Amino acid sequence: MKKLFTTLSNIWKIQELKERIIFTLMILLVYRFVSHVVLPGVDATLLGDNTKSGILGLLDMFAGGSFSRVSILALGVMPYISASIVVQLLGIAVPSFQKMQKEGESGRKKLNQITRYLTVAITAVQAVGYVKTQVPAEAIIIDHTLFFVLATFVLSAGTLFVMWLGEKITDKGIGNGISLIIMVGIIARLPIALQQEISSRFVGDGGLIALVVEIVALFAVVMFTIMIVQGVRKVPVQYAKRIVGNRQFGGVRQYIPLKVNAAGVMPIIFAQALMFIPATLTGFFPSLQNTWLIQFSDYTSLAYSLTFAFLIIAFTFFYTAITVNPTQMSDDMKKNGGFIPGIKPGLSTSSFIDDVISKITFPGAVFLAIIAILPSIAVKFGIKSEFAHFYGGTSLLILVGVVLDTLQQIESYLLMRHYDGLMKTGRVTGRTGIPAASGSNAVI
Known part of the structure; x- marks a missing residue:
């Protein structure tokens, strides 16, 4: 425990590292705050139980619950990840992309620019699909045609905003920005999931012993x-x-x-x-x-x-x-x-x-x-x-x-x-x- 406090003290003594950590935490705080802003034209009280399962539940977890809340950041960084995977696969199969990978810093900038353009295209397509299938009609309080156009632009801008936040963390913060944003979204679901598990154990079967066994098993899985x-x-x-x-x-x-x-x-x-x-x-x-x-x-x-x-x-x-x-x-x-x-x-x-x-x-x-x-x-x-x-x-x-x-x-x-x-x-x-x-x- 003494070494832990000594290490934390040493981290705080390094001015550059301290500034990077504070900057990263501030950006992540901004991301979590904006993720609770609902799309314009949607009444959040009329959404009801909008929880997702399957692949949509997985996307909701990566987005920190923004997907089910019909937030302006509902699509999160998933379009950017999809674009990155496509560019990575193209770098394996297409000679021109392979050449850019070998050009060093200039090639990396070209690939990043291609990834951004591809992200915009993927986001526009996914935004249309999200508005059509995932927003309950009874929760829309404005003209549906106007909402469809407005929400598509807002969702696209939201994804670009998240991508910009991630790049800022990578440049001026600590760690990989996009990865940290995904991690924060996943961790945001942990308190609710843990609360549900504790309630089920104490109200139902198992009690404290079963809960302790689950925590020990989770620790072993992480190791x-x-x-x-x-x-x-x-x-x-x-x-x-x-x-x-x-x-x-x-x-x-x-x-x-x-x-x-x-x-x-x-x-x-x-x-x-x-x-x-x-x-x-x-x-x-x-x-x-x-x-x-x-x-x-x-x-x-x-x-x-x-x-x-x-x-x-x-x-x-x-x-x-x-x-x-x-x-x-x-x-x-x-x-x-x-x-x-x-x-x-x-x-x-x-x-x-x-x-x-x-x-x-x-x-x-x-x-x-x-x-x-x-x-x-x-x-x-x-x-x-x-x-x-x-x-x-x-x-x-x-x-x-x-x-x-x-x-x-x-x-x-x-x-x-x-x-x-x-x-x-x-x-x-x-x-x-x-x-x-x-x-x-x-x-x-």
Whole structure:
């Protein structure tokens, strides 16, 4: 406890870090305040019980409840995330985007600009769909045509405002702005979910003992998730000695950290998108509700969980294969005079790295699938659905990843000012906090 207070004191002594933390908290406070502003032309008292489930419930969680409140920030950062994913996939498949990725800072600015334009287009489409399907007609107190046009513009402006807030946090605050905004939206649901769970335990079955067991289980799941996010397989790389003039370079051993979960949360996002197709079909075609497709409308069913887990494992291998390039890693090592001890440079090195990635990706994919289906398992054990979402899935992975990244940045400021880090031993490493061993500084 003494070390904790000492660390907090050291953080407050660094003027730049203190200003960045205060700025970040102020921006997040502004975001939470604006998220409660209802769309113009809507009477909030007439919304009634507008809670969402399924994919809409997931979007509502990411938006911190703005989606169900019909807020001006109802769409949140999801259009920006969708645009970022599209641009990232284009960077893998389209040569012109690959060229921009290799152009350094200028290429990054071009990709960011493309992402912004794509965000505007996606937001406009989603705003139209949101106004048509998610705003109750009885809550609209002005002309419907006027409301439709006005709400579309306001929702688009709201998403751009959230994107601007995120960029300001990234530039002048601490941590990744967009990720922090998502994290705050998820955490905002925790007090309500915890209150519901406590009430159900004390009013219903279980009592205090069951509640304590649930909290301990949640702590264990979080620790397990951190282990998966942080897990790496270090491949040793030896660099040959070089004499340039009177100076010696190289002759040191470094490591390539191959992550156990190199795909992050992307496999879960892709798998969830496919799993919502049966529910969408049964919604459009009521005759299909009496078929086997109805099993996939319940995320706690065995068929849903098994299919979901299989898709996550498949997408993990797919996404890892297209994002981690063993051939390029081998070429970068060879250009910088590096080699893996006992492995010939070139094709043999590429094959060795590919084999290691294949071996560590399978357990990583299985563990990721387990984390994804934990909420459905928690519901089966009698935990309320709202609280069960914190036992796994995309929300838990985002929370863990964002917290680790932010702590890594804070620790970097402390170490640069010659203060102790946040841990007694070792260092906090975020999702991109481990330096690559290759000379190109590629992040694995």
